[in-house]
Amino acid sequence: MSLPTPSAERLAASDDALRSLPGYSNHEPGEKEFAVLDPSTEERIATLPSLSPEEAIAQVAIAHEAGRAWAKTTPRHRSDTLHNAYLVLIANKERLAYVISREMGKTLAEAQGEVQYAADYVRWYADELLRPAGGYRDNPAGGSTILTKRAPVGLALLIAPWNFPMAMITRKIAPAIAAGCASVIKPAGLTPLTTLLTVELLAEAGVPRELMRVVTTTQSSAFSEAVLGDPRVRKISFTGSTGVGSTLMGLAAKNIVKSSMELGGNAPLIVFDDADLERAVEGAILAKLRNGGQSCVAANRIYVQDGIANDFVEAFSKRMSQMVLGHSIAEGVDLGPVINRDAVNNFQRLVDDAVTRGAELRAGGRAAGDAGYFFEATVLDRVPADADIANTEIFGPVAAISRFSTQEEVLQRANDTPFGLAGYVFTENLDRALNVADQLETGLVGINNGVPSNPAAPFGGMKQSGLGREGSHEGLEEYQEIRYYNIARRETR
Ligand code: SIN
DSSP: OOOOOOOHHHHHHHHHHHHTSTTOOOSOOOTTEEEEEETTTTEEEEEEEOOOHHHHHHHHHHHHHHHHHHTTSOHHHHHHHHHHHHHHHHHTHHHHHHHHHHHHOOOHHHHHHHHHHHHHHHHHHHHHTTSOOEEEEEOTTSSEEEEEEEEEOOEEEEEOOSSSTTHHHHHHHHHHHHHTOOEEEEOOTTSHHHHHHHHHHHHHTTOOGGGEEEOOOSOHHHHHHHHHTSTTEEEEEEESOHHHHHHHHHHHHHTTOEEEEEOOOOEEEEEOTTSOHHHHHHHHHHHHHGGGGOSTTSEEEEEEEHHHHHHHHHHHHHHHHTOOBOOTTSTTOSBOOOSOHHHHHHHHHHHHHHHHTTOEEEEOOSEESSSSOEEOOEEEESOOTTSGGGGSOOOSSEEEEEEESOHHHHHHHHTOSSEESEEEEEOSOHHHHHHHHHHSOSSEEEESOSOOOOTTSOBOOEETTEESOBSHHHHHHTTEEEEEEEEEOOOOO
């Protein structure tokens, strides 16, 4: 079956955006190069160098030197630079959105939303850095005064995922710049183009280029080993899988490098009988299908209480089956491709396994399209607890629904996972909403809200979903050390 394709006008505009990338080329990759593909077509859209660990260390040296100077700049200067960067990013929204959509596969509308979300981190930190934390208190025993202030942690290694190729970069680099730190940035090999363009625009806005050194490479493990083994690196911020995060923490341990880890999720979304049906369905659609379900905070296990279950499944399945699948930049498309062929094969395996074990297929269920990595928006109802899909991070447009009868039962099931990033509760009863949110073992909870992420809020997980927070004031502190001065005092006359 052929899927909607973009107009010639949109295709040309997106090709222009790609060709405008710094040093753009698109030839058959040589030995030390790699190709970036468009997941809508599987066609090559760019060729990039794959840097060696030695070349990465050369970038560490440049960034380290630049960081020393940047740490001495005034908060006002850093704030003005970031405010200017926000304006430059927004002025280039369409260009950035085309690049995001072509290399990652989210729809153009979603890509535009990501540019705004990403730029909002820059604006938020531009303001926040002007309100430095710090304190003054008297020693309770007398004889001295205690003064605390914040200092930049030093050179940061930022490793970003492919699913939000711009927002996950700005969520790291904006607080790093705000705190006075330089960065070495490794974008995901699947989506490096957005990072290159974002950093180029930040440089145009006045952030020194030496402060943000991007390393594109296919040698991820050797890269991390070399860079984290360099004593000039004092900070790592990683977003990705729990397995890789754990390996990076092991490497960071050698030089006691301050670590922030945004790792895997397995978010429960709970709909109680007393929920507003329409609100719950729309919230669940957002929590499931935002970014094609390719998000650490995507609703992974949908639990619906017996009294509302039939109505919810009916309405939710209807909305899911209305989703128009097609090329990410095509007009009128609701759902683009997923990231690669392995993902498509994995969804098919999970759906087939669940159906074999007794789940009911209510929408979708199959790969689609003649080329590209497409999978239909899919709903499985009455998913049994032993199905693979009930015990894995799906990371795609497949919804796994099961039913429950009591609050106690659903809380036990929701928390029965080593992960704890996001959770969702839909109910019109405020007491229930807060009681359940308090008992969910997750770092963030959406209450009647399918998209809780916000630059002003602390994003991060409990248990094996990570360490530290991004966004908000807490996200700035991840790039800071606390300095404490003890000022001795004696009586004077
Ligand atoms: C993620 O999936 O890693 C981030 C999602 C978000 O920022 O909302």
